[in-house]
Amino acid sequence: MSLTPTRDYLNATSLKSEMAAFSSPAANPELSPIPKVGDHFPESDQLPQLQSLNNSNRPVIITFLRHCGCPFAEKAFQSFRSLSDAHPDTTFIAVSHSNQEDTEEWVVSVGGTGDVEIVIDPERTLYAKWGLGFSSYWANMGPMTLWKALKLGSDELIYNRPTKSGYRWQTAGSFAVDVDGTVKWAYVSGNAPDIAKFEDGLKAVGKGKKRRVRKSQDARRSQEVRKSQEVRKSQEVKEGSEVKESQEVKEGQEVKENLEAAKRQSQEEVHASSPSNAAFTV
Template sequence: MATPTRDYLNATTLKSEFASFSSPAANPELSETPKVGDHFPDSDQLPQLRSLNDKPVLITFLRHCGCPFAEKAFQAFRSLSDTHPDTTFIAISHSNQEDTDEWLISVGGTGDVLIIVDPERTLYAKWGLGFSSYWANIGPMTMWKALKLGSEELIYNRPTKSGYRWQTAGSFAIDTDGTVRWVYVSRNAPDIPGFEDGLRAVGRGKKERRRRSEAKP
């Protein structure tokens, strides 16, 4: 695994950093978010879902490359991919290919995660993930949690070289028959899913321990 590094704002990245606060002139048509029990939304951009080969799939749609919460989520996702070879892990980025590749190196590499780059955000829209609000992304509580993440876990905001800060993150678990078994749409930027819940939903995670009172005969 690559060693995580720090990168900093400079004159070149400052312009793109400001651009990340804007919105595109046109957005892809937003579909409804798939529900548990639905078949996954089919797309040529995700051919891996058309031939599952008896392996369930966990998919996470990242906010943007540079976001500290996306980094924390990806680290947790990557760690699970290393210990669950019986499951396919796919991460979707809407930053461009070059910036996504640079970000992945800076956060320690891909591990066993497949990376799909979707700069037009057509996949995001197909899975019902659009833009969210100011308060969900850069409100006071989000800023406080970002500072807390940096001080406690040394995960800091990195330059956002492409992508949009308003993009909603979401994660899904797909069973071997193509059925959606777990859905988690983040309510705000710091809202990171428990990916173990997704694994349990497709029968690959550790089972919850019973309470002592329930274990007694």
């Protein structure tokens, strides 16, 4: 997935989609119990990575995001991606219930996928299989949640982004599945700011020690995105200046031509009214 934003994400949404994120669907998929530690993972064709655990010999850490645009989902995804870069011996899967296009655009806007595999589940059937339904208004919009959202923005410059698809009420959850298909760690967020500690999931499948990474890939991705945005903004300013300059030249030329035309007309009128050109009738 490219790290270059395809368009200005912050200006590409509508009030209608924002309001839709606060609604609830007409029908919800049937909710299964949340998998407990020791359970076999919920079977689904949407997660073929879990069907070949023995062959890959790689445990899986899977996180179900709240919705694309949520600042807490962004914070969680950044942490998740950072661990995926440091643990190539583990499969990291992030599930989104926003649609394909909006998810891809959001992922680009927050720095790219890294080594995380993205699974799209707009019908939320996977969420339901793993026991993740909707949470309460208080858990998502309570004063503590709003205060933590403001603090996340002031401390880490992670702010709410437009929610172009998906639901703000969706509960987040994360799980670790060992190579034998056993759930070794499960964490369901109690409210929007409640972000799982993915390191605990890695420890549960015996992958707790992080490799040292020479340079933060998250920081590098952020720099690439920021540089791309600055270049694009500079180009827009340059193009705007060129258009303005061209318009000024054109307007100046038109003024000059109008003055010359007025001058010629005045000369013709003076010439026509002179005695030498008067018509006499005898």
